[in-house]
Amino acid sequence: MKSLLIAFLVSFLFAAPVAAEEQVDLATVDQAQAGTLTYRVAQLTLDWEHGRIVIRLVGDNGERKEVVFGDADNARSMMRALNKADLSAKSLHRRIIEKLISDGHLVGSISGAPD
Numbered sequence: 001m002k003s004l005l006i007a008f009l010v011s012f013l014f015a016a017p018v019a020a021e022e023q024v025d026l027a028t029v030d031q032a033q034a035g036t037l038t039y040r041v042a043q044l045t046l047d048w049e050h051g052r053i054v055i056r057l058v059g060d061n062g063e064r065k066e067v068v069f070g071d072a073d074n075a076r077s078m079m080r081a082l083n084k085a086d087l088s089a090k091s092l093h094r095r096i097i098e099k100l101i102s103d104g105h106l107v108g109s110i111s112g113a114p115d
Contacts, residue, residue, distance in 0.1 A: 040093070050072070055096060
């Protein structure tokens with residue numbers, strides 16, 4: 001089970017960009033990241049031991065952005081919710097993007113379909 005989870009998470013590292021995958025279309029161009037119009041999830045790290053979630057995003061021009069949920073109690077609460085989530089109803093990427101939008105890390109709308 002543990003090796004399956006590791007293989008799943010490692011797959012995020014080597015996944016090639018696909019035009020149809022879910023992404024956030026920014027409401028305004030991200031000037032801090034060289035005029036980026038969109039971001040998609042590139043990597044997700046769930047650190048249960050230290051209570052930390054790291055989300056790495058990649059922009060349409062290859063720009064990188066990282067969001068860290070470092071408050072251990074909050075991160076573990078989110079991980080428990082994700083662990084129990086019905087991912088057939090809503091994809092993991094969509095849930096991640098929705099959380100980033102609701103917390104104000106990104107401003108925009110979600111487009112694309114699950115991979």
